[in-house]
Amino acid sequence: MRPPAVVAPDGINGEYVAVPEDAVPRLRRSAGTAGIATTAEMSHGEHVAAVRAGEIGSMHSWELVTAVDGPGTRMTVFLAGCPLRCLYCHNPDTLRMRDGEPVAVDELLRRVRRYLPVFRATGGGLTVSGGEPLMQPAFLGRLLRGAKEMGVHTTVDTSGFLGTHASDALLDDVDLVLLDVKSGLPQTYLRTTGRELAPTLDFSRRLAARGTPMWIRFVAVPGLTDAPDNVAAVADHVASLATVERVEVLPFHQMGRDKWERLDLPYELGETPAPEPADVERIRAQFRDRGLTVF
Numbered sequence: 419m420r421p422p423a424v425v426a427p428d429g430i431n432g433e434y435v436a437v438p439e440d441a442v443p444r445l446r447r448s449a450g451t452a453g454i455a456t457t458a459e460m461s462h463g464e465h466v467a468a469v470r471a472g473e474i475g476s477m478h479s480w481e482l483v484t485a486v487d488g489p490g491t492r493m494t495v496f497l498a499g500c501p502l503r504c505l506y507c508h509n510p511d512t513l514r515m516r517d518g519e520p521v522a523v524d525e526l527l528r529r530v531r532r533y534l535p536v537f538r539a540t541g542g543g544l545t546v547s548g549g550e551p552l553m554q555p556a557f558l559g560r561l562l563r564g565a566k567e568m569g570v571h572t573t574v575d576t577s578g579f580l581g582t583h584a585s586d587a588l589l590d591d592v593d594l595v596l597l598d599v600k601s602g603l604p605q606t607y608l609r610t611t612g613r614e615l616a617p618t619l620d621f622s623r624r625l626a627a628r629g630t631p632m633w634i635r636f637v638a639v640p641g642l643t644d645a646p647d648n649v650a651a652v653a654d655h656v657a658s659l660a661t662v663e664r665v666e667v668l669p670f671h672q673m674g675r676d677k678w679e680r681l682d683l684p685y686e687l688g689e690t691p692a693p694e695p696a697d698v699e700r701i702r703a704q705f706r707d708r709g710l711t712v713f
């Protein structure tokens with residue numbers, strides 16, 4: 419019998435339960451901050467000091483996932499706050515740090531410890547995502563260090579825009595970076611994210627030079643990022659990075675649209691369709707043609 423390969427948070431207690439792999443091929447269920455105590459009882463001064471020290475971070479939610487966010491079954495933690503404003507962001511509720519819940523790093527690591535058997539059985543681990551995890555480098559550094567002390571595989575999901583916030587010591591505790599390269603042409607990157615492309619390219623070169631494995635993510639948005647010259651610019655750059663293990667081309671979808679509306683934020687892509695399968699295949703082929711492994 420094929421063993422269960424997927425685990426899911428079981429209600430607000432966050433216990434995990436095994437479910438058949440073929441029943442839920444790609445599972446993503448958020449547990450919010452359930453099961454992780456927040457720090458509401460601290461004085462303001464204590465709170466500020468603890469945030470500066472990285473003992474407390476601002477967290478949006480966490481979830482247990484399989485087949486996304488890195489190898490195996492993973493606890494993915496979404497930190498709050500992001501300097502980018504991607505037009506297609508499907509988590510606009512993570513953009514402001516002040517909207518997150520204050521969480522002690524020790525509490526979060528206690529939760530990580532509970533899943534050690536799952537991580538060992540599946541080759542999984544901890545993924546820190548967002549928002550942008552490098553908005554909170556002190557907290558991220560402590561979280562990664564604590565995970566590594568438990569022998570947990572660590573992944574950071576980042577745009578790379580704040581790559582200079584990552585010290586070498588922090589990167590020593592990162593086994594894999596999921597690097598979101600949102601465009602290859604500077605003007606398209608600016609239009610897509612509201613920010614400059616160069617810091618992401620610089621960070622990716624730094625990661626390659628120090629030997630950090632990367633999985634690259636590129637979101638194909640019709641009329642925004644899917645132009646052949648924009649994709650070619652991403653693919654040329656990515657092909658120059660020796661430690662890239664794979665490229666994931668993710669077709670744009672409208673699943674985040676409700677959140678933009680609920681938050682009363684202007685959403686520019688309301689009329690943008692999902693890309694045609696032939697266009698997604700053309701984009702994947704542009705990466706593949708440069709010798710990259712593409713999903």
Ligand code: SF4
Nearest residue numbers: 500502503504507549
């Ligand atoms: S980097 Fe991620 S979280 Fe930040 S705006 Fe872009 S898609 Fe949203």
